[in-house]
Amino acid sequence: MSEQTSSKNYSFQAEVAQLLHLVTHSLYSNPEIFLRELVSNASDACDKLRFEGINHPEFYENDPDLRVRLILDQDNRTITISDNGIGLTAQEAIDNLGTIAKSGTKDFMSKLTGDQKSDAHLIGQFGVGFYSGFIVADKIVVESRRAGVSEDQAVRWISGGTGDFEVQEITKASRGTDIILHLREDASDYLASYKVKQIVNKYSDHISLPIQMQKEVWQEEEVAEGEEPKGGQYVKTDEWESINSASALWTRSKSDVTDEQYVEFYKNLTHAFDEPLVWSHNRVEGNTEYTQLLYIPSKAPQDIFTRDAKAGIKLYVKRVFIMDDADNLIPNYLRFVQGVVDSADLPLNVSRELLQESRDVKLIREGNARRVLTVLDGLAKSEDEKDQAKFKQFFAEFGSVLKEGLGEDAANKERILKLLRFATSTNDEISTSLAAYKERMKEGQKAIYYVTADSLNAAKNSPQLELFKKKGIEVILMADRVDEWAMNFVHEFDGIAMQSIAKGAVDLGDLQDADEKKALEQAQEQFKPIIEKLTDALKDKTKDVRVTTRLVDSPACLVTSEGELSPQLVRMLKQAGQAIPDVKPTLEINPEHPLVKKLEETGQFDDLANIIFDQAVIAEGGLPEDPAAYVKRINSLLIK
Ligand code: ADP
Numbered sequence: 103m104s105e106q107t108s109s110k111n112y113s114f115q116a117e118v119a120q121l122l123h124l125v126t127h128s129l130y131s132n133p134e135i136f137l138r139e140l141v142s143n144a145s146d147a148c149d150k151l152r153f154e155g156i157n158h159p160e161f162y163e164n165d166p167d168l169r170v171r172l173i174l175d176q177d178n179r180t181i182t183i184s185d186n187g188i189g190l191t192a193q194e195a196i197d198n199l200g201t202i203a204k205s206g207t208k209d210f211m212s213k214l215t216g217d218q219k220s221d222a223h224l225i226g227q228f229g230v231g232f233y234s235g236f237i238v239a240d241k242i243v244v245e246s247r248r249a250g251v252s253e254d255q256a257v258r259w260i261s262g263g264t265g266d267f268e269v270q271e272i273t274k275a276s277r278g279t280d281i282i283l284h285l286r287e288d289a290s291d292y293l294a295s296y297k298v299k300q301i302v303n304k305y306s307d308h309i310s311l312p313i314q315m316q317k318e319v320w321q322e323e324e325v326a327e328g329e330e331p332k333g334g335q336y337v338k339t340d341e342w343e344s345i346n347s348a349s350a351l352w353t354r355s356k357s358d359v360t361d362e363q364y365v366e367f368y369k370n371l372t373h374a375f376d377e378p379l380v381w382s383h384n385r386v387e388g389n390t391e392y393t394q395l396l397y398i399p400s401k402a403p404q405d406i407f408t409r410d411a412k413a414g415i416k417l418y419v420k421r422v423f424i425m426d427d428a429d430n431l432i433p434n435y436l437r438f439v440q441g442v443v444d445s446a447d448l449p450l451n452v453s454r455e456l457l458q459e460s461r462d463v464k465l466i467r468e469g470n471a472r473r474v475l476t477v478l479d480g481l482a483k484s485e486d487e488k489d490q491a492k493f494k495q496f497f498a499e500f501g502s503v504l505k506e507g508l509g510e511d512a513a514n515k516e517r518i519l520k521l522l523r524f525a526t527s528t529n530d531e532i533s534t535s536l537a538a539y540k541e542r543m544k545e546g547q548k549a550i551y552y553v554t555a556d557s558l559n560a561a562k563n564s565p566q567l568e569l570f571k572k573k574g575i576e577v578i579l580m581a582d583r584v585d586e587w588a589m590n591f592v593h594e595f596d597g598i599a600m601q602s603i604a605k606g607a608v609d610l611g612d613l614q615d616a617d618e619k620k621a622l623e624q625a626q627e628q629f630k631p632i633i634e635k636l637t638d639a640l641k642d643k644t645k646d647v648r649v650t651t652r653l654v655d656s657p658a659c660l661v662t663s664e665g666e667l668s669p670q671l672v673r674m675l676k677q678a679g680q681a682i683p684d685v686k687p688t689l690e691i692n693p694e695h696p697l698v699k700k701l702e703e704t705g706q707f708d709d710l711a712n713i714i715f716d717q718a719v720i721a722e723g724g725l726p727e728d729p730a731a732y733v734k735r736i737n738s739l740l741i742k
């Protein structure tokens with residue numbers, strides 16, 4: 103088919119020789135990626151022809167349908183990756199296959215340490231482009247004819263992957279490039295068509311070009327008449343069939359994709375059985391160019407709260423699969439989002455390390471976060487009942503994960519707050535938004551009040567709530583583990599202060615009338631001696647003791663100072679194994695409560711003081727420091 107007329111030897115650029123040595127002498131962790139690299143090059147070559155073909159339609163010759171073909175030759179132990187793309191001139195072959203031009207590989211080379219083991223690991227993470235062929239081949243022959251060049255000006259490039267390569271002038275009828283890999287002894291796997299199909303499926307299914315192989319048919323063994331055939335074999339036909347779907351769903355325009363196709367793709371992508379709640383598919387242009395196809399699942403995975411919960415975004419670069427679980431592409435608090443990002447700007451050989459530093463990746467991450475929040479906002483605001491039901495389900499499944507964003511993503515805090523839904527002291531259902539709460543605020547109310555507890559029930563019955571109930575002021579109840587932590591980052595919503603009713607002294611401002619304020623002042627005066635005695639009796643356990651009007655039925659409650667960790671958060675952090683300094687709470691007592699009134703009469707002031715304190719601890723979900731002592735004190739009082 104091709105006829106040689108001249109031949110010349112060249113040496114590889116020093117860096118290439120070094121790289122080749124490494125490729126061939128290191129244990130390659132993932133040899134099959136050679137196919138991804140070579141198919142990707144073939145696809146690039148077709149893209150280039152498409153581009154140049156705009157001004158030079160004659161480049162298409164009589165062969166307009168661009169494709170990549172994989173040809174397995176068991177007899178000669180070769181696999182050929184053949185494209186009808188732009189092709190190479192002899193000079194281009196010398197330049198492009200003999201030197202390292204691309205910055206990614208140079209970067210990669212500079213990271214090599216000379217230590218075989220760690221270098222092998224590095225190679226596994228980077229693709230090494232064309233040279234990756236030498237992982238599986240001990241000889242590579244490239245035959246190419248550039249589009250628009252006459253048949254007798256084609257080139258053959260031959261190398262054993264050591265110091266040099268040979269370039270010959272040949273005749274080649276078909277346009278484009280054939281990369282012929284002479285497989286090493288240990289690389290026979292790649293002569294099996296099922297294996298090759300599998301790899302293409304894994305890495306290159308979404309290449310938008312058909313990747314074809316020769317169709318095989320099963321031929322039974324010939325047997326004498328009357329006998330049953332015992333075996334047979336697959337034989338190649340002259341027909342070519344595509345082994346990839348040839349059109350990445352996300353590269354199509356939205357209007358060309360049906361809902362069913364989106365759902366099917368989601369299932370393929372996630373191997374999940376649920377249907378996605380919603381999805382969003384966009385081409386983003388600007389400082390960095392990419393396509394995003396993001397799904398919000400309808401069910402949270404089991405491991406959503408474990409440390410190794412994986413992000414669900416797959417990264418592609420120009421339709422070539424790069425990696426799963428690219429957690430740099432979505433903030434952690436949106437780790438439930440599944441989908442695909444296809445970047446036009448990242449290098450194909452991008453590693454996880456590189457992803458962390460990339461400016462493009464940062465822009466993509468921010469763009470993805472904004473997109474997800476916008477989609478959720480759309481659902482939340484929609485009048486459509488179906489959308490409302492979807493939002494409700496979303497929040498039930500992922501609401502507490504989303505709250506992590508309050509601490510993690512300062513830029514989107516306001517948008518996240520708008521999406522949150524809460525139970526309140528007047529509405530058990532987790533359905534009240536902060537905006538709705540604000541609408542219902544009483545005249546004169548200056549803050550959005552909330553209380554956090556270990557459960558909704560505990561929140562609902564917390565002593566701190568008593569006065570608010572009495573006065574008919576709605577209070578937001580929070581019982582997610584993350585609430586207490588997340589609320590540390592939230593100080594206001596839409597210009598209104600957010601105030602924990604368990605933190606600091608209650609200041610109901612205009613909601614408290616003059617009489618009530620006066621009564622408090624009187625009580626403070628009257629209880630001064632008792633407060634002093636209490637402060638003394640509880641000096642090891644409390645920071646301060648004071649009179650309050652926030653209580654109605656309970657004798658006392660614990661409060662934390664603004665900006666301090668609450669006892670509940672301290673408990674949580676300690677359970678998580680963190681070393682947390684003890685914070686002493688403030689004890690507030692209810693001067694109207696009979697137990698408080700009787701404090702002095704019992705003659706057991708110390709016991710009663712400790713009981714009141716321990717009960718306040720219990721009321722907010724904790725345990726007395728010394729439960730046995732607590733029981734003893736109670737019993738001694740009961741006996742009396
Ligand atoms: P990259 O693809 O990142 O440029 P590679 O090492 O994969 O790096 O390829 C090196 C160069 O070799 C390509 O840039 C291209 O110029 C040339 N090349 C490789 N394969 C082909 C092909 N099938 N057709 C045309 N040119 C090719």
Ligand code: MG
Nearest residue numbers: 139143231232
């Ligand atoms: Mg390449």
